[in-house]
Amino acid sequence: MKATQTFYILIWANKAKATHEGSPIKDLFVFSCYTGLAYVDVMKLAPQNLAIGIDGESWIITHRQKTEESVKVSLLSVALEIVQK
Numbered sequence: 573m574k575a576t577q578t579f580y581i582l583i584w585a586n587k588a589k590a591t592h593e594g595s596p597i598k599d600l601f602v603f604s605c606y607t608g609l610a611y612v613d614v615m616k617l618a619p620q621n622l623a624i625g626i627d628g629e630s631w632i633i634t635h636r637q638k639t640e641e642s643v644k645v646s647l648l649s650v651a652l653e654i655v656q657k
Contacts, residue, residue: 599654606651612637622647622655630655 604614613636625631630647647655 599657603651603654606648607632607645609634609643609645610636610638 600611600614603609604611607614609617609632613634616637617632617634621632621634623631623633625644625646630652632645632647633643634645635642
């Protein structure tokens with residue numbers, strides 16, 4: 573993905589965050605944008621996929637469905653807010 577595409581997605585995600593507060597669909601979209609996980613990967617997350625890293629920050633540890641690759645994703649503050657809802 574090009575940097576400009578990523579930039580526009582983040583702008584759109586921030587606009588979505590500012591509107592439709594409390595919408596689960598909006599939360600799912602914004603969470604996907606901030607973690608880089610696909611819809612199918614987000615839907616199979618469970619509490620055991622959350623961990624505290626050696627840096628003291630929250631991380632998601634899971635496997636991508638499409639590629640079966642193990643991934644470790646740092647949770648940014650916006651994504652962490654959504655998890656804590």
